[in-house]
Amino acid sequence: MTLHQREKTQPIPIMPQETDHPPRFLFWLVVGLFLILVVAALFAFFIYQSQGRLISLVLPALITAIAVAAYTVVLALVFRKSLPRLLALWLAILFLLIGAAATFGGINYYRDSLPPRYQAELITPLPFLRSFLPPTPVGGTLPTIAPPTGGPSALDLLAPASSATPSEAAPATATETPQPTATTASTSTPTRVAVIPTVVSATATPLPPTPTPLPPTPSPTIDPNVTAALALPSTHYNGGFIHTRQSWNNCGPANAAMALSYYGWRGTQEDAADWLKPETEDKNVSPGEIVRFINETTGVRALTRIGGNMLLLKQLVNAGFPVIVEVGGQLYEGWEWIGHYRTVVGYDDVQGHFLVFDSWLGTGENGDGYPVPYTEFDSSWMPFNRVFIVVYEQSREADVINLLGERADVTRANELALEVAQQEARENRFDPFAWFNIGTALTRLDRYEEATRAFDEVTRLGTIPFRMIWYQFYPFEAYYNVGRYDDVMFLVNSSLTSGGVFVEETHYWEGRVFEARNETDAARQSYARALQHNPRFAAAREALDRLGG
Numbered sequence: 001m002t003l004h005q006r007e008k009t010q011p012i013p014i015m016p017q018e019t020d021h022p023p024r025f026l027f028w029l030v031v032g033l034f035l036i037l038v039v040a041a042l043f044a045f046f047i048y049q050s051q052g053r054l055i056s057l058v059l060p061a062l063i064t065a066i067a068v069a070a071y072t073v074v075l076a077l078v079f080r081k082s083l084p085r086l087l088a089l090w091l092a093i094l095f096l097l098i099g100a101a102a103t104f105g106g107i108n109y110y111r112d113s114l115p116p117r118y119q120a121e122l123i124t125p126l127p128f129l130r131s132f133l134p135p136t137p138v139g140g141t142l143p144t145i146a147p148p149t150g151g152p153s154a155l156d157l158l159a160p161a162s163s164a165t166p167s168e169a170a171p172a173t174a175t176e177t178p179q180p181t182a183t184t185a186s187t188s189t190p191t192r193v194a195v196i197p198t199v200v201s202a203t204a205t206p207l208p209p210t211p212t213p214l215p216p217t218p219s220p221t222i223d224p225n226v227t228a229a230l231a232l233p234s235t236h237y238n239g240g241f242i243h244t245r246q247s248w249n250n251c252g253p254a255n256a257a258m259a260l261s262y263y264g265w266r267g268t269q270e271d272a273a274d275w276l277k278p279e280t281e282d283k284n285v286s287p288g289e290i291v292r293f294i295n296e297t298t299g300v301r302a303l304t305r306i307g308g309n310m311l312l313l314k315q316l317v318n319a320g321f322p323v324i325v326e327v328g329g330q331l332y333e334g335w336e337w338i339g340h341y342r343t344v345v346g347y348d349d350v351q352g353h354f355l356v357f358d359s360w361l362g363t364g365e366n367g368d369g370y371p372v373p374y375t376e377f378d379s380s381w382m383p384f385n386r387v388f389i390v391v392y393e394q395s396r397e398a399d400v401i402n403l404l405g406e407r408a409d410v411t412r413a414n415e416l417a418l419e420v421a422q423q424e425a426r427e428n429r430f431d432p433f434a435w436f437n438i439g440t441a442l443t444r445l446d447r448y449e450e451a452t453r454a455f456d457e458v459t460r461l462g463t464i465p466f467r468m469i470w471y472q473f474y475p476f477e478a479y480y481n482v483g484r485y486d487d488v489m490f491l492v493n494s495s496l497t498s499g500g501v502f503v504e505e506t507h508y509w510e511g512r513v514f515e516a517r518n519e520t521d522a523a524r525q526s527y528a529r530a531l532q533h534n535p536r537f538a539a540a541r542e543a544l545d546r547l548g549g
Contacts (some may be wrong), residue, residue, distance in 0.1 A: 013539040015519035025079040032071050040064040054253070069095040071423075103307040109134055120229060121140065131492060142464045143494055145457035145487050154457035157438055157450060158426050177432045237368055238262070238316045244269050246359035252276055252285030254359035255341040256293060259322040259391040263300050269359075281502040283470040284339070287387050294391060301394050305407050306385040306440065307417025310378060313349050313354070313401050316390055324380055324389040327380040328465075331360075337465035339384065345369045382424075384472070385417055385440050414444040433462040436472075443474040451478035469495050476509040485513045504533040 044060040073095065118513035242261035246254035246269060253272035258268065275293050276285045287304040294302040308325075316323050323344045331340055346355035346369050354377050355369025364370040378386075393398050407413040418441035425434035439454035455475045458464050468477065469491055479487040492510045502508045511526030524547050530540035 025083060026073065028079075029072065029075055032075065033068060036064065036067050036071060040067070048397055056124065065099075069099070073154060101544050111486075120149065123332065132539065140466060141462055142459055142466050143470060143490070144462055145456055145459040145490060147453070147460070148484075152453065154435070155455045157442075157454055158422055232318055234345065234349040236314070236315060238320060238322070239323070239345075241343065241345055241357055243363050245362075249281070249283065250277075251341045251359045252290060255324050255343050255357075256290050258343045258357050258359070259324055259389075260294065260298055260300060262322045262391070263358075263393065265298055265300070267298075274301075275536070276297040278535060279502055279504075281468075283500060283503050284505070286471075287324075287389050290389055292326065300391060301397060302389055302391045303400070304387060304389045305404070305410070305413040306387045306444070307407065307413050307420060308381075308386040308388040308419075310354075310374060312403070312407070313344055313388065316400075317344055317347055319399060320402060321396075321400065322391045324391070325381055326384040326387050326471075327377075328383040328471075331382045337467060339354045339467065339471040342372075353432055383468075385421070385437040411445065414441050418445070419450070430461055430463075432458050432461045435461070435465060436468065439478060440472065440474045443478045448478045452482055455479070466494065466498050470503050472499050473505045474511065476505070480509065480512055480516075485516060488513050502533055504530040504537050504540065507533070508543070511540070511543060515543070523547060 040060055040063070043063075046058050047060060048057060075091050076083060076091050080088060167178065229448075240262050244254040244257045244261075250269055250273055253276050254269040256272045256276070257265070257267060257269045272293060273280075275297060276289055291302045291304050294300055313323055313325075324341055325344060326339060326341055328337065328339045330337055340360070342356040342358050344354055344356050348355070348371075351371065353371040353373045355364070356364055356372055358370045361370050372380075390400055390446055401408045404413075406416060418438060421434050421437035421441055424431060425438060428434060432482055435454050435458045439451045440460065442448070442451035442454060451474070453480055458475075475491055477486055479485075479491070488509055492506055492513075495501075495503065496507045507530035509525045511523045511530065514520075514523035514526055524544060527540045527544040527547070530537055533542065534540075
């Protein structure tokens with residue numbers, strides 16, 4: 001066998017083949033991604049535990065996505081010699097395209113399809129998203145309504161009550177100075193006596209003048225409010241409340257649950273919300289709705305009035321009653337003007353604040369209540385005409401009525417609220433909330449013509465927040481009852497285009513106008529939409545039944 005033949009018969013050793021994707025790249029990719037996901041999961045868990053809201057997981061998810069993309073590209077660069085050329089570049093381009101598509105699609109979904117509660121919650125971790133929301137009214141205020149030409153001025157509403165006519169005036173209290181009477185010796189026969197001037201010598205001592213009687217000292221007037229305030233302890237706190245952290249736009253149900261917990265009710269805000277706002281996106285739960293929920297479903301009682309004051313709140317709290325108040329303003333840093341409920345659990349005259357259980361801010365450092373200084377409390381309470389809800393047991397109804405005094409009568413409470421609002425408008429002619437409160441009180445007193453003048457002035461001032469008509473519907477009622485249907489529809493459209501589409505009362509007043517104009521089909525549709533958002537809206541149900549809907 002030749003050498004060539006022997007070489008052909010000898011087996012040729014098989015050399016290991018090199019692969020295009022070394023295991024080392026895959027190994028570190030899997031290990032790295034696993035570690036990133038573990039860290040992200042732990043991070044998300046602790047954030048959710050501290051905030052209790054699913055929306056809080058959005059930021060960790062974004063950070064995780066960016067970390068995964070960045071780690072993959074960096075790993076491809078590290079192993080670039082054993083990987084196809086330009087793989088890192090292609091991976092970077094791929095992730096950029098995915099990110100761009102996700103951003104574009106996400107913004108469109110956020111703007112057009114995401115429920116409003118999630119839109120608003122995303123703004124907290126991602127403030128730039130506010131710019132993608134639908135535009136609100138210019139300046140964030142209610143648009144101006146052009147009042148009818150001629151007629152009385154809104155300023156006439158501020159004129160003090162006319163004084164009594166002379167015939168009705170109270171008797172004068174000043175007494176005339178009594179004239180001294182000369183005493184003479186009596187004679188049996190009257191005698192004409194000639195009066196002869198008497199000359200008095202310079203040395204004669206003159207008689208002392210007759211003293212003029214002093215007017216009687218008036219009795220001091222005692223202010224009953226001062227007396228009541230002095231009778232109160234300087235501090236008081238009611239324990240026994242269970243704090244509820246509200247979910248999205250759920251301060252009404254949350255505060256109802258907190259107030260009821262004082263009496264041993266163990267329902268949740270979800271239980272209250274099922275009755276109060278079946279539509280999760282409903283922007284408003286009115287005080288009247290909260291009162292109905294408590295009275296009809298819990299075995300505890302409640303009533304509501306406008307025109308409260310801080311002395312009355314202290315008296316109610318001191319007597320052991322939970323009180324829910326509705327307030328408005330830029331209550332939290334970075335927020336726009338909103339309406340909100342709080343439950344008052346105590347007060348402290350020494351520190352000068354009320355203690356509240358706030359469904360958003362919590363219960364304060366020591367858990368006894370979040371302190372709100374008196375001045376801040378009243379200024380935020382004033383936009384809602386100082387409305388309050390007292391929650392009490394049936395057996396103590398007489399105590400509540402006694403503390404309410406004049407305000408136990410609903411009409412008198414409205415009159416007192418009107419007097420306060422008029423005084424505040426006199427003190428600050430340009431305060432839109434004072435004018436709104438005037439309109440509210442006049443509407444509740446069925447004085448619709450005067451109420452429309454107040455509401456015209458509100459919009460003329462141009463500084464009332466547009467969200468006000470999410471919460472208070474007295475302008476709709478006043479304009480409707482004087483036949484100003486175009487102005488009602490103007491407010492309806494303003495609300496529907498600025499977030500009020502989920503407010504059932506907006507659709508109700510739209511239906512009332514359609515019905516007044518004999519547009520029956522359109523009215524039925526509006527009432528049906530109102531009931532779709534809240535099937536317990538009795539006024540809309542009655543209206544739809546009236547039309548045979």
